[in-house]
Amino acid sequence: MSAESRDLRQSRRAHAMQASPIRRLVPLADEAKKRGTAVYHLNIGQPDIATPAEIMEAVRGFKDEVLAYGPSQGILPLRQEIRNYFHNLGHELTVDDILVTTAGSEAIIFALMAIGDPGDEVLVPEPFYTNYNGFATMADMKVVPVPTHAAEGFACPTREEFLKRITSKTRAIMYCSPNNPTGAVFARKDVEMLGALCAEKGLWLLADEVYREFAYDGAVAHSCLELRDHKDRVIMMDSVSKRFSACGARVGCLVSRNRELMHTMLKFGQARLCPPTIEQVGAAAGYRHIESFIKSMIPEYQKRRDIVCEELAKIPGAVFKKPAGAFYIMPQLPIDDANRFAAWMLTDFQHEKATTMVAPGDGFYATAGKGKHEVRIAYVLKEADLRKAIQILAKGIEAYNAAHKK
Amino acid sequence: MSAESRDLRQSRRAHAMQASPIRRLVPLADEAKKRGTAVYHLNIGQPDIATPAEIMEAVRGFKDEVLAYGPSQGILPLRQEIRNYFHNLGHELTVDDILVTTAGSEAIIFALMAIGDPGDEVLVPEPFYTNYNGFATMADMKVVPVPTHAAEGFACPTREEFLKRITSKTRAIMYCSPNNPTGAVFARKDVEMLGALCAEKGLWLLADEVYREFAYDGAVAHSCLELRDHKDRVIMMDSVSKRFSACGARVGCLVSRNRELMHTMLKFGQARLCPPTIEQVGAAAGYRHIESFIKSMIPEYQKRRDIVCEELAKIPGAVFKKPAGAFYIMPQLPIDDANRFAAWMLTDFQHEKATTMVAPGDGFYATAGKGKHEVRIAYVLKEADLRKAIQILAKGIEAYNAAHKK
Incomplete structure (x- = not known):
């Protein structure tokens, strides 16, 4: 910065924003x-599954002469x-209960x-999900x-655990199920406990x-929309990104039965x-054809989860429970510092001209010092690639530990 | 709201948000x-000019199998x-000076x-631009x-006018030129004065x-990027919405040479x-073919501006100066309350089964009581429609005043 502009001050919230732990290592990957090293991206929830053809056809079929503003909702x-x-899915809504947003990100910011x-x-x-921190910082919350806890499969905290953290400043409980980054799926009793506690x-x-949709072995992801007794206090945030393997569409929505x-x-x-x-036109086509797509996609992810768990189980010292949903797993690994390790995998390691990129665990914690030995793995690659990754x-863990024991 | 949820409190900023003066009358228009009344929409800056075919072709040509996340920038x-x-345009930038945003809206929020x-x-x-208020409220600023002033063609305020409002809380000066809602184009000396004052x-x-690009009669819209002496303090917010008649694309950008x-x-x-x-793929195609599009579009808008001014001049008591840019004009009209008038035009008036929708002026003011007799007109319709509107x-003004004199 030039001398002329030493007076310029960025906001406190700007300083408080963390760089994305999912994306901040991207320059190292590049x-x-x-250098010619292939990178297996397990760091970001970008599926390799083809977006439904119906969505792409709807996009190509967009024939309006003017690409005009749509309605705000x-x-x-x-x-x-x-x-x-x-x-x-058994939830009766009117269109007025639904506000389309620019992806789930905007849904969370608005909420x-x-x-x-x-x-x-x-x-x-x-x-x-690490960006909750960013959104809260933007809102100065x-x-x-x-x-x-990893050893408990990251199950929903007890009522008491929530209760003892509620202060006069607490405005809400926010949760994600099936969970990013842990893969945990909250049971119906968990969702009911949260609704009752909020009430x-x-x-x-x-x-x-x-x-x-990402729930395996017959698990069901219960929705907050089931809490009919507490319908006015429930805000649901949704997105087509994962459901339709359409992360670049940036189409999500807010759902609430609270009209005010x-x-x-x-x-x-x-x-x-x-x-x-x-992209909204595309998303609408996706919902019209959702059933067959989901039917083929979910078993594919379940298989991937099993492969990841199978391969992780071979790593001495890795601690995890098989997750029931989403497409993430957050194992504890035998490494001194997941941040240093993840960077090192990109800067200093390759095996047969390839390496694996993971997201360091600490970025998913607000508590300092936590997640230091954990990484988030998104199982978004095809079977063979995933196993290899x-x-x-x-x-990499072996080589890293050998190199850092010296 | 049910008795169960009387305890629920929305945020202060939620209460502070104003409903869009551009969009809040939409239900009345619907x-x-x-009822069978055609509505000429002069309330919103939604041009009727066809989006360049190259943009639409690029969208239809999108062939990726997976609609994936793009880079954050x-x-x-x-x-x-x-x-x-x-x-x-004579401004040397690197790609690192450019951050693509979800429309100009997000550019302003981030800034x-x-x-x-x-x-x-x-x-x-x-x-x-009325949404500056909304974005500031979201940021709690x-x-x-x-x-x-209308009588001065809404020319840039003097240095003194800015100076006397600067307090210890002032962080920035924000301006729009060519201006929405007034159509004013700031002179080079204005932009330089603002840069020097900020420094x-x-x-x-x-x-x-x-x-x-929307500057008429040979006027030039000077850019803040010309302020090379103050380059670290300048943030430019841009969008393809108007430039390519592609408001629904939601592609904008932030430009700054301040790397931090x-x-x-x-x-x-x-x-x-x-x-x-x-939509980014589409926008890139737009920029590749911008010249011929702009060359045909700008004279069309200049003609429309002239028609609006010609017809407004026939209204007894209308006060305005011919604006030099954008596609808006903000005349003062002989009406007691622009809000009431704009609503009445939709609920109580029609002429040969048609009416005209305008945006009430007060929504473009933060100062209470101002803009009561002004409306914003967006001249975004074809010649004949515009004249008729x-x-x-x-x-409508005549009938409204007759009805409200009783």
């Missing part, structure tokens, strides 16, 4: 690729398809801003972590359900005018 | 249409095209959040208006230049992952 055909989708002011707190089971304490309940709240969130929506039009990870 | 081909576009904390203030010439007072300078600031803004970008992928507006 350099590895330049989202285009009606998409809201109708989302309503139908939830109807088929936080609608219910909290600077300094307010939101309880979140930890580890949690604070994520208060409620611990879950008792006058809190909002925010549920991130973007991995709804929906009215508020629409005001945020009006300020940013509308979500992207063409974990095997390379195993070799 | 009802009018249901935007896809490289688009950033390169934006760099080339600015090169052709505000990067430079301000709750309670901080931003000086903005008034009237201003405050827009401090600096008045401009003197240690402020950031935020410039919304989404209407850059770009690093911060990228952290906000990483939190929301990426802008929509397909203003003629209907004139008849």
Whole structure:
């Protein structure tokens, strides 16, 4: 920065923003690729599964002469398809309960801003989707972590664990099930406990359900929409990114039966005018053809999960439980510092001209010092690649520990 | 709301958000249409000009199997095209000076959040693009208006007018030129005055230049990027919405030569992952073919501006100056309350089964009581429609005043 501008000050929230633990190592990966090293990306939840052809066809079929603003609440055909989708899941909604957002990210930002002011707190089971921190920082709010544990498969914390962290500043409990980054699926009794606790304490309940379909071995991901007794305090945040393997579409939604709240969130929506039009047309087509797609995709992910667990089990000292959902697993690994290890895998290691990129665990914790020995693995690659990626990870751990014992 | 949830409290910022003055009358327009009344939409800057065929072709040509996350800073081909576009305008940038955002809306939100904390203030010439208020509210910051006047063609306020409103809480001056909602184009000396004032007072300078090409009668819209002496304090916010008649694309960008600031803004970008992928591909194609499109579009808008001014001049008591840019005009009209009038035009008036929708002026002011007799007109319709729409507006004013004199 030039002398002329030493007076310039960025905001406190700018300084408080963390660089994405999922993306901050990307420059190192780029350099590895330049050196000719292939990188298996297990760091980011970017599936390799083809987006449904119906979505792509709908995009190509977009024939409007003017690529115009859509309604702030989202285009009606998409809201109708989302309503139908939830109807088929047993949840009766009207289109007015649905606000289309620019991906799940915007849904979370709008929800936080609608219910909290600077300094307010939101309880979140930890580890949690790292960007919750970023969104809370943008809203000048604070994520208060409620611990879950690798050895317990990151099961939902008990009522007491939440209760003892509720203060006069607490505005909501926010959770994600099936969970990113742990793969845990909360039981129905967990969701009911959270609803009852929020009712008792006058809190909002925010549920991130973007991995709804990703539940294995017959597990069911219960929705916050089942909490009919607490319907006014429930805000659900959703996205087509994972469901349709369409992360680049940036189409999500907020669902709530609380009309006053929906009215508020629409005001945020009006300020940013509308979500992207063409991608909404694509998403609507996706919902029209969801059944067959999900039917083939979920067994594929279940198989991948099994492969990852099988290969991780071969790593001496790795600690994990087989997760029931999403497409992540967060093993504890025999490494001194997951951050250093993940970077080293990109800068100093290769096996047969390939390496594996993982997301360091600490970025998924708000509690300092936690996650130091954990990494998040997204099992988003094809069977053979995935197996190879974990095997390379195993070799990397060995080499890393050998190199750092000297 | 049910008795069970009386304890639920929305945030102060939720209550502070204003409903969009551009969009809040939409339900009344919908009802009018249901009654069979055609509505000329002069309320929203949604051009009727066809989006360049090259953009639509690029969208249809999107052949990736997976609609994947893009980079948080935007896809490289688009950033390169934006760099080339600015090169052709005489501004040398690198792709690292460019962060693609989900429309201009997100660019403004990121810029505000990067430079301000709750309670901080931003000086903005008034009237201003109404959503600045919304974005500031989301960031818990405050827009401090600096008045401009219809009789002076809403020219840039003097240095003194800004100076006397700078407090210890002031973090930036934000302006829009060519201006939405007034159509004013700031002179080079205005932009230089703002740069010098910001340097003197240690402020950031935020410039919304989404209407850059929309300058008439040979006027030139000077860019904040010309302020090379103050390059570290300048943040430019841009969008393809108007330039390519592609408002639904939701593709914009932030431009700054301040690397530390770009690093911060990228952290906000990483939190929301990426802008929509397909629409970025379309936007890149737009920039590759911008010249011929702009060459045909700008004379069309100049003609429309002339028609609007010609027809407005026939309304007794209308006060305005012919604006030099953008595609808006903000006349003062002989009506007691622009809000009541705009609603009445939709609920109680029609002329030959048609009516005209305008945006009430007060929504573009932060100062209470201002804009009561002004409306914003977006001249985004074809010649014949536009003339008819203003003629209907004139008849509406007459009928409204007759009805309300009783």
